[in-house]
Amino acid sequence: MKMRVINLIKRAAAVLLFAPSLALAAGAVLHLDRAPVSKDPAALQHGAKLFVNYCLNCHSASFMRYNQLENIGLSEQLIRDNLMFTGERVGDLMKIAMRPADSKVWFGAAPPDLTLIARQRASEFGSGADWLYTYLRQFYRDEARPTGWNNVVFENVGMPHALWELQGEQVAKVTENADGSKHVELSLAKPGKMSVEEYDSAVADLVSFLVWMGEPVAEKRKLIGTYVLLFLVGLFVLSYALKKNYWKDIH
Ligand code: HEC
Known part of the structure; x- marks a missing residue:
């Protein structure tokens, strides 16, 4: 009798524990690619460079100071020479000049601060890194969108493809699955400056940097x-x- 009660409690606990993930699994048909996240300083430095060059003009990272980049092995001089362009001081936060109200008008949505993005998306998808890695590689051309771009994991995103010069232009073939859900297949219509492998590896470095930035003291x-x-x-x-x-x- 006692065993039966214990078993019942166990089963109820299992249902309670797993119910949210089951509900999530039923709603989301997203397939996320596994991000090869690295802690290698060279990868993080490359990621920081991509971030500053391609993202920091629209997105801020306002919980991060430039000189915190010394923790991934960059000297103050290197940070000054290569990563700072607009006369900030190295102790300054990574803020941007664009006003959220303006960007909301331009893109339909304000670009969120990216300091903690890997952790925010982790709470939603289990792995923020996997989501980011997939997101940054699955932009495609869509003339119906104001920016000319759309994204497989973030439908009708307000962000244009910031790395298109590197990746090139993908186009999408959308088919419908038997259950009515959409299936999107991407192919590279116009190659960019990088090969597919080079681009994947660059995005992996960028994502590694975003993960590091979310918890620099991990x-x-x-x-x-x-x-x-x-x-x-x-x-x-x-x-x-x-x-x-x-x-x-x-x-
Ligand atoms: C031209 C401006 C612009 C640039 C450059 C840009 N973004 Fe964005 N980004 C946006 C806007 C606008 C949004 C909000 C999109 C929305 O909510 O529809 C966004 C959204 C995002 C999101 C989704 C955030 C979320 O969870 O809601 C991520 C992640 C992101 N950007 C990462 C990047 C990275 C990494 C780079 C650099 C490679 C970058 N962005 C460059 C404008 C930009």
Whole structure:
């Protein structure tokens, strides 16, 4: 009898736990490509360069200071020479001049701040990195859109394809699945400056940078955690020895 009750509770807990993900799975037919996220400083530096050159004119990263880029191995001089264009100081936040109200008129939506984007999308799709990696590689030409661009994972997005010179132009063939959902197949109509492999790898670096930016102290935090555990182990050994010493005459 007791076993049955326990089993019942277990089953109810499983249903409660998994119900939200089932609901999500039923609604979303999105296929996300797995992002090869890297912590390699060279990849992060390349990502930072792409970010500053191609994204920072519309998007801010206003929880991030330029000199925090020293944490991925860039010197202050390199940051000044290669990543700053408009006379900011290296201690400044990565803000932009465009006003949200203006961009809303131009694009139909204001470009959101990207400092925490990898974490925001993670709460929605499980992996923010996978979503970003797929999003930045699945823009296609769509003359019906004001910008001339559309996106497979973000339908009718207000953002034009910022990296089109690198990727080239994709076109979409839309077919309907048996269940009425849409299936979009992309093909490269006009090649860009990069081959498909080069572009995928550049986007992987950019996404790695976006992930790093969302939690720049992730590595430090793990290290501190390890130290704290080691300290507790040491403390335990010491207190145990102390206890033995105190009690040795009593037993
Ligand atoms: C010309 C301006 C412009 C540039 C350049 C630009 N974006 Fe955007 N971006 C936008 C706008 C506008 C939106 C809002 C789109 C919407 O909500 O429909 C957006 C939305 C996004 C989103 C979706 C945010 C969300 O979750 O709602 C991401 C991610 C993004 N941009 C990343 C980038 C990256 C990475 C770059 C650089 C490669 C970049 N953008 C360059 C204008 C721009």
